Amino acid sequence: MTAEHAAENVADVTSPPSLDATVHQATGAGSSTLERRDRLTALLFERLAEARDDTERRRLRSEIVELNMDIARGLAWRYRGRGELLEDLEQVACLALVQAVARYDLSHGRPFQVFATPTIAGELKRYFRDRAWTIRPPRRIQELQGRIAGVLHDLQQQLHSSPTISQLAEALDEPEDDVIEALSADGCFTPQSLEAPVGPDPAMPAVADQLGAPERGFAELETSLIVGNAFAHLTDEDRRLVEMRFYQELSQRQIGEEIGMNQMAVSRALARILATMRVHVEA
Known part of the structure; x- marks a missing residue:
């Protein structure tokens, strides 16, 4: 046997088999992609548990994350169409996958996917609960x-x-x-924008156009009822003064000329009338 052949034989004995070769032997040629992924993930975690070098551990974790990225994307896809961009949901799911890789304990005997799925789903639900609601x-x-x-x-x-x-x-x-x-x-x-049309046609009126506006008539009616009750307690002479001052909008001087009183007397009479009405309004 030549030295070259001996070296090849030694290399074959001492070099560890590749992960792909190991997975192929463990799962068989007819195994599905998912089975190969799960087995390869388990083998990577076994090597991670044995690794002592920090650089090697980081490399193995990165490989596990890349290998199982479809789990995160698939879970993010389930939550699409709820007002959040799919890219944002995938980012949340992928970060949760990284956390799941860091927290997974091979000794518990559970497949990694069984552990990672509720972890990722929980982070997606928490994202919606804490950040995605416009109205909570x-x-x-x-x-x-x-x-x-x-x-x-x-x-x-x-x-x-x-x-x-x-x-x-x-x-x-x-x-x-x-x-x-x-x-x-x-x-x-x-929530629907107030500027959005009320129907499928963009030319239709906006939602805001269909909203009610403050109705001044209700406040005016309430005021009228309150003042009317106080007005009913006045004498005919006092009512006439109120009408001339506040309905006809005459000045105190004009009122005095109309009823034969000086301006000071009109002022005192109006003050007394308003005080009387205030008592009935506040009663």
């Missing part, structure tokens, strides 16, 4: 809304139609009033 409903309504989203698709498949409030409440074991409240809070992530 009570926490129980937030959580119930998430549960409704979780059972809605299954109920639609079973019933072949959209479930009623009572069917949702029964499936969730929640009062119907709470289900209604949670459904009514569906727009709290992204």
Whole structure:
């Protein structure tokens, strides 16, 4: 045997098999992509547990994160369409995946995906609960809304139609009033803009155009009723003075000339009348 052949034999004995080769041997040629990913993840965690060099540990963690990135993206995709950009949700999910890799303990015997999935989902739910609401409903309504989203698709498949409030409440074991409240809070992530049209046609009036405006008539009616009650307690002469001063808008001098009184007397009479009316208004 030549030296070259001997060296090759030594190399074959001393060099550890590649991860791909090890996974191929452990799972078989017909294994699915998911099975190979899970097995490769487990092997990487085994090497991580044995590694002592910090650089090597960081490299292995990075490989595990890259290998399982689809788990994070898949969970983020489930929460799409709720008012948050999918890219932002993926970022939250990927950060949660990094945390899951750092916290995973191989000795517990659970597959990494079993541990990572609720960890990532929990971070996504926390993101919506703490940051994504434009209008923040009570926490129980937030959580119930998430549960409704979780059972809605299954109920639609079973019933072949959209479930009623009572069917949702029964499936969730929640009062119907709470289900209604949670459904009514569906727009709290992204409320409709007041500038948006009321229908599909952009030329239709804006939502703001349909809102009511303060009605001055109600305040004027209330004032009229209050003043009218006080006015009813005045004598005919006092009512005439009030009408001339506040309805006809005559000056005190003009009133005096009209009824034959000097301006000072008119001023004192008006002061007395207003004091009397104030007593009845405040009564």
